Amino acid sequence: MLSWQLWCTSLFVLWICFLWTRRKLYSLMLKIPGPIGYPLIGIVHKIRHKEDVLPVLKHYLDKYGSFVLSWLGPMPFLIVADPLLTQDVLNSPHCVNKGSFYKVVEEAAGLGLFSMKEPHWSAYRKLFNPAFSHKMILSFIPIFNSEAAFLLKTVDKSVDCGGQNLKSLMEGFSLSIASQTIMGGDVKYFEHIRSNNLIKAFHGIVKSITDMGLSPWLISETMRKLLGKEEQFSKAKSQISGFLVKFIDSKLTKGSKAPEDDILINLGIDMMNRGMLTKEDLQSQLGIILFAAFETSANTVVYTLMLLAMFPEYQEKAFQELLSLFPNPGDFDVTYADTQNMGYMDLILNESMRLLAPVPIVARQTMQDVRLSNGIVIPKGVQIGIDIFHLHRDKKIWGENAEAFNPENFLPHNMQDKHPYSFIPFTKGIRNCIGWRYALVSIKLTLAKLLRNYKFSTNFKFEDLDFIENLTLGLKTVPLLEIQRRDC
Ligand code: HEM
Helix, strand or coil: CCCHHHHHHHHHHHHHHHHHHCHHHHHHHHHCCCCCCECCCECHHHCCCHHHHHHHHHHHHHHHCCEEEEEECCEEEEEECCHHHHHHHHHCCCCCCCCCHHHHHHHHHCCCCCCCCCCHHHHHHHHHHHHHCHHHHHHHHHHHHHHHHHHHHHHHCCCCCCCECCHHHHHHHHHHHHHHHHHCHHHHHCHHHHCCHHHHHHHHHHHHHHHHHHCHHHHCHHHHHHCCCHHHHHHHHHHHHHHHHHHHHHHHHHCCCCCCCCCHHHHHHHHHHCCCCCHHHHHHHHHHHHHHHHHHHHHHHHHHHHHHHHCHHHHHHHHHHHHHHCCCCCCCCCCHHHHHCCHHHHHHHHHHHHHCCCCCEEEEECCCCEECCCCCEECCCCEEEEEHHHHCCCHHHHCCCCCCCCHHHHCHHHHCCCCHHHCCCCCCCCCCCCCHHHHHHHHHHHHHHHHHHEEEECCCCHHHCCEEEECEEEECCCCCEEEEECCC
């Protein structure tokens, strides 16, 4: 009988032979450092929980540098946290598709812009682009303002009431503006939007996506049923699709498009009428774009308030800037021009998205062999994870204090020598975030109204934050914030 050592050695030799048969991969292994892990499973055993993802990546980046090759099961997986190589990947027409992890997103949430592959992705992206144009963003500003006025009234009830978790309040607010700007103003009369049920359903889907990502056998419905995971998943799915179907049907019945011609749902309905989309396709497109919009924006507002509560000296500087733009407290309308005149707020928001990258990792898969600037050719079919979280915290780029909060990192003289791909919260290149301009305007407007009217404080220490990769960046514990009114 073989001893277990002999058994492992044989498996290892078989593994090397298997890799050797795939010559290009074998030669890649010789050129790029990284942990090979165990035969057939690679480093999968190191990532059992979503809490493990970021610490494991940090460990390997610290050990091997910012370009690491490893294996997730039998799949080769590159981790990239180097600005130049990130630029190569994000601008290569052969790296437009996302990795196989996004099959999980597709299984859980349907096929949407977020997970589509070429050649369909570029066609749909072109068709959806007008919904995020400058003209459309300007037309959304009254919605941002009126929803933020409603938000202020709600926040006002929490003044001097002890520590508050603002996450679900901000999620409700962001979902409401996202749905009105993507699906039309009349969506606000649907009770799903004001109730928390839709948000809970989105969270249910994200949980299923992360569960499936960590335990791929859960992609099978039978396995989900056997392991008792199906009920929660299908309930969340049907709640979201129930809402979307009801809303699309009400839009179809009304017929008229004006006055919001280019909002996304109308572009989608046009595509349906031209036979390019089914109603089910439109549903998944809308669902995924709503999620991409609301969760990232809500987290960014909450995390920025949290950082300013932890570092009050910067909150005071932001307040002084807002005081000069909006001398009177209470509700006021913020114009597009105002959002462009918030120089200090820009520094704060950038620094917040640098330290707490709202989307910590994005993935790609090579569609053909791709030559990078360092001369290395990545063969077709390799998964690539761009680790934005650690790229944004790299001491070689951001200095010894890379992990500290300092908005002045973004002063022009501190940025001038940095590679343009050192800071990529929305990524850049061919498949960046379609809503990045929208996000910046809506987030600045919201922060302006909140920070002009309230002072936020907390006892929670920055060093005690624990991060979770949850598609978006999650916190193990969301710090409670105390809120005081600014009366002048
Ligand atoms: C702070 C706010 C936001 C951040 C940090 C953010 C970040 C990102 C990132 C990193 C990606 C992946 C890009 C890639 O794979 O290279 C992405 C994709 C996407 N985002 Fe955003 N996003 C934000 C807000 C929004 C908003 C407000 C919308 C819509 C109104 C939106 C819609 C989308 C869509 C549809 C995609 C998929 C694009 C595609 O694959 O073509 N995002 N976002």
